[in-house]
Amino acid sequence: MAKDSMSPRERWLAVLNRKKPDRVPMDYWATDEATARLLSHLGCAGEEQMLERLHIDKPFLAEPRYVGPALPADTDMFGCRYRSISYGTGFYRECVHHPLAGFETLADIKASYRWPSPDWMDYSGIAAQVAAHDRFPVRGGGSEPFLIYKDLRGDEQAFVDLMEKPDIAHWCLGRLFKLAYANTQAIYDAIPGKVTFSIVAEDMGAQDDLMLSPAQIREFLIPGMKRIIDAVHQAGAFVFHHNDGAIRRILPDMIEAGIDVLNPIQWRCGGMEREGLKRDFGGRLVFHGGMDNQQTLPFGTVDDVRQEVQDNLRILGAGGGYILAPCHNIQAVSPPENVVALYETGYALG
Secondary structure, eight states, X not given: OOOOOSOHHHHHHHXXXXXXXXXXXXXXXXXXXXXXXXXXXXXXXXXXXXXXXXXXXXXXXXXOEEOSSOOOTXXXXXXXXXXXXXXXXXXXEEEEEOTTTTOOSXXXXXXXXXXXXXXXXXXXXXXXXXXXXXXXXXXXXXXXXXXXXXXXXXXXXXXXXXXXXXXXXXXXXXXXXXXXXXXXXXXXXXXXXXXXXXXXXXXXXXXXXXXXXXXXXXXXXXXXXXXXXXXXXXXXXXXXXEOOSSOGGGHHHXXXXXOOEEEOOOTTSTTOOHHHHHHHHTTTOEEEEEEOTTTHHHHSOHHHHHHHHHHHHHHTTTTSOEEEEESSOBOTXXXXXXXXXXXXXXXXXX
16 A cells, blocks of 8 residues: 655655655546435535545646626627526526627727736736645646637538638637636746646547648647646646647657647547557656546446546656556546556555
8 A cells, every 4th residue: 555755746746756656646637426326325515625535636727817807697708698508417507698609800809809918817816725735736827729719610511611711710719828827827927936837738639530630730729738838837836738638749849849738639539549649749748637438437347437547657657757547538438346446456556
C-alpha cells in the first residue's frame, strides 16, 4: 500500500518536472450524476471527503467572477442559450440558440454582434481562493475557441465555415483567442507563480481519425494556440492539452507547438494504442487519463478495471510521466464499484 509523503501539488509537479513522486498522481473527472452516485455508495458527505478517502489529487480551478451586463436565464456572455437535455441517466447542457447562425458575411457580424469584453470579469478574488487550497495543483487560464465557435455558429455551419467562409472563421476565432489570452494573462497577474497548468484544448478527433484536416488545424487553430502556449510557459506553468479521439496524426504538430501534457488518451480509438504513444512521444509528453470511459468503466467488471489500471501503470507509467485518470468525465452509467476499484488499485500500485 502506498504511503503519501507529498502533497497533491508536490506530486503533480514531480511528474510534470520528470522527477519521481511518492506515487502516481490521480485525477477525477465526472458528471454531477456520477459523483452523486459515488458519494452515496461511499457514504461521503461531500466531494472533498470523497477525494480524500480515495486519495485523489484533483487540481483546484482558479477562475474569475462574471461582473458584466446582466444575462438572460441559461445564456452565457456570448449570447449562446442552453437547455438541459436528458440522456437517460443524467443531463447535459446543450446549446439551443446560436447567436451568429444567421449571419452570411463578416461585415454583418462586425456591424451587429457585440463581443464580450475582458472587463466583464473580476479577478480580485482569485488569490484568496488559491490560498485556501495551497496543497493542490492550480489550474487556470487556457483556451478552447472552436468549441465556443460551434455554439456561436451552430455545429454544422462552424465546420462548413472552414471551407466556404474562412474569413468569418479566421476573424471570429481570432477574437476568441484574444479573449482567452487576456483571461489567461489576468489570472497569472492575479496569482503570480501559483498556476500549475493551463488547459489549451480543442476536440479534433473522432473515433477513427481527425474531424478536421491537419491543414485546417494548422491554419485556424495552432497559431492562436501557440501564442497562449508561449504565455503559459513564460509564466512558469505547464500546458495541459485536452484533445479527444483519434488525434495521433496531429500530435507531432501539437508537440512542436509546445504542449506538455496530453489528455485523455482514448486508447481504443484508431491509432491511439498506448504502447505506440509511449514509445513515440513519451519522452516529450506527460500522459493524463487512459482509463477507458467507453467500455471498461461503464460495462467492465471490477477485475477488468483493476487490470486496466495495472496496464496503464505498466505502459503509460513506464519510467514516469503519467497521471492516472478517466478518459474524460465518468458517466452515471459507470458502477460506483468500478470507480472505487480504479482509485483503490491506483493507490495500491501507483
